Amino acid sequence: MKLKIANKSNINTKVSVPGDKSISHRSLMLAGIASGQSRVSGLLEGEDCFSTLKCMEKLGVDITRDNSGTYIVNGVGLNGLKEPADILDCGNSGTTMRLLSGLLAGRPFYSVLTGDRSLNSRPMDRIITPLSKMGAEIWSRQQGLAPLSIRGGNLASINYNSPVASAQVKSSILLAGLSTKGITYVNEPAQSRDHTEKMLKAAGVDIEINDNTIKLNSSGQPELKPLDINIPGDISSAAFIIAAGLITENSRILIKDVGINQTRTGVLDALKMMGAELTIKNKRVSSGEPLADIEACSSNLKAIEISGSLVPRLIDEIPLLALLATQADGDTIIKDAAELRVKETDRIKAISSELKKLGAEIEEYPNGMKIKGNTELKGGIEVDSFGDHRIGMTMAISGLIARNGIIVNNSESIDISFPDFEKLINNL
Incomplete structure (x- = not known):
């Protein structure tokens, strides 16, 4: 299955994501x-x-x-x-x-x-x-x-x-x-x-x-x-929509009812370190799990280092953070993430390979990568998910800012964690 994503800007909307x-x-x-x-x-x-x-x-x-x-x-x-x-x-x-x-x-x-x-x-x-x-x-x-x-x-x-x-x-x-x-x-x-x-x-x-x-x-x-x-909305799924709000021009997206368990919010901590304009609203607890509404606005991001104890709290979001790093000011370093090699696919290899097709400059390490920032992503090409839902969604988000958009092959894998992802992204 092929997923076609067009370049977008001026997004102003409110959405929900699937359960955790x-x-x-x-x-x-x-x-x-x-x-x-x-x-x-x-x-x-x-x-x-x-x-x-x-x-x-x-x-x-x-x-x-x-x-x-x-x-x-x-x-x-x-x-x-x-x-x-x-x-x-x-x-x-x-x-x-x-x-x-x-x-x-x-x-x-x-x-x-x-x-x-x-x-x-x-x-x-x-x-x-x-x-x-x-x-x-x-x-x-x-x-x-x-x-x-x-x-x-x-x-x-x-x-x-x-x-x-x-x-x-x-x-x-x-x-x-x-x-x-x-x-x-x-x-x-x-x-x-x-x-x-x-x-x-x-x-x-x-x-x-x-x-x-x-x-x-x-x-x-x-x-x-x-x-x-x-069950609250999955923060790992919400992260893709947050990213859309951060890297598209003149955009503001509110994601409702997202789980903010502290063992899962490493991605929010990393984004704040990068200078992301994020607002956490309406905090509350349901069935013992904390949740809130998260607002993401277009932001000027800066490079950071992701390593150590932060990594287990955002391991699933590292491919997405690699994409955001291509738009940040400076070189982002990701270390201590060898676990990514044994996920649904080798995610370090997969995300490096596909982002390079768009013009990204990435140096791959055994346990991480170095990503050069301030990179304009070219589009109008086909990339692959490698049957991995998170690689597929990351590449789909890259299409929002790539010239002429992109096509993601083998996108059916996205249904593993985010049914209706294609409909939501194309309707932003």
Whole structure:
């Protein structure tokens, strides 16, 4: 599929973005193992989240959608999950595979998880190692690649020092920890997004957060309580619309009801460092998650360095920040982001390759890149998403300022996280 984007300016509008993908995944899983009926509103109706939904249904959880887009999840309890009669297809979703592996590691039955070509090329040893130490039997292809076969049950608690700051790794261990009779610790080198911890606490789980250490006590753990969840707009999706407002001339865009969890707002911090004209309005809390309206206006950006503890808080937005860096005054440096090499595609290589087609000057490093600013982007050409939704959306935003716009090939991948993205961008 091809997505054609025209050059734009003078945008003045108010929009909303789809529900947060991370929270959507977790809400389906935790509601599924709660004891009783949960209500999930604002679920991201994208391919990744539907992969989680279908997997939970194969595990015996009844999930229905009402006319308002709200999902009713009839939880079966942690011990009520059933051995699946078929392979669990996680599609393109790393969150589905890694978190479900943790959940299934504690269940006394056999299951197999697979995904598409992209997912089956991504590293799973980062969860296989801790889950195996807890007592799960897990088989994989060489180098820890999916498909994964899991025979769970009889887990022991663990005190695990994670080599990476990864919410997926942390969440996988915590979900496995629910099936132990002790105290599970996860220690991270830096804080990653904390949606799992917030949701577990809301469900009545004894969990504590102390800096970069999470403690989960499942001794005598009661059943998880049903949840009533209102999912805020995804800040990772909102970031693309914010970028549109910042780099197009004479523009002002208001994005309504966006989640501003502090473990996810690294992109806002980076943009403010760059001199972006951003206003956060109407702050409030819903279902334990902070949200607000965000206004972005045309801005004169300056180059910065993105590195260290900031990186885990904006890892998904780095390709977009690379685009913005081409319009900033000076040379932007991005470091400590080797994790981008093992996403849906090698995002450092992909974004460097496609922005260079537009005339950007980028020096690629093993763990980041250097981007020259004040660059006029040429258009009227075709670029590729490489089947990666975030690369596809970043290149679409570049078309707003490229001469004669651009065409993004393989743009169907965008539906993974942002259904109706094409309609929203073309209607700005």
